Amino acid sequence: MTLIVPVKGDGIGEILVADLTGQGPLALPTGDAEHTDRILPGVKIYTLVIEEVTQMRRRKVTTRVLVTLPVVRGTAYELRYRDPRAVLRVEPSTDVIEKLPERTGGRLALGLQSLLTGQPTYIRDGAFM
Numbered sequence: 001m002t003l004i005v006p007v008k009g010d011g012i013g014e015i016l017v018a019d020l021t022g023q024g025p026l027a028l029p030t031g032d033a034e035h036t037d038r039i040l041p042g043v044k045i046y047t048l049v050i051e052e053v054t055q056m057r058r059r060k061v062t063t064r065v066l067v068t069l070p071v072v073r074g075t076a077y078e079l080r081y082r083d084p085r086a087v088l089r090v091e092p093s094t095d096v097i098e099k100l101p102e103r104t105g106g107r108l109a110l111g112l113q114s115l116l117t118g119q120p121t122y123i124r125d126g127a128f129m
Contacts, residue, residue, distance in 0.1 A: 001033040002065045009073030013093045018086040044069045049114040052123040065111045
């Protein structure tokens with residue numbers, strides 16, 4: 001389960017990211033699908049934007065990307081991520097897409113596009129449904 005957390009504030013199109021070392025690399029908040037409330041306690045889930053299902057050798061892997069309700073910039077810095085080593089930062093989404101690994105950045109861009117259109121994206125074994 002991956003979360004896209006929009007941030008309301010001075011900037012346009014900013015999101016919350018986790019900096020796992022304090023100097024990069026950046027990551028979107030992730031965690032167990034059954035306990036989304038533990039990923040970023042206090043953040044409310046808004047909608048599903050991507051569901052990707054890939055059949056591996058012995059099992060099916062499902063990745064879901066959810067968007068939360070927007071948080072205020074001041075509140076964003078008060079949130080606690082499940083990994084205590086991570087530093088939460090607010091950055092423009094365009095910068096984050098470029099800084100993330102290619103696959104994760106692509107998911108972020110696709111998730112934001114799905115949010116704008118109001119239609120979730122479904123991917124099965126690499127094919128869009």
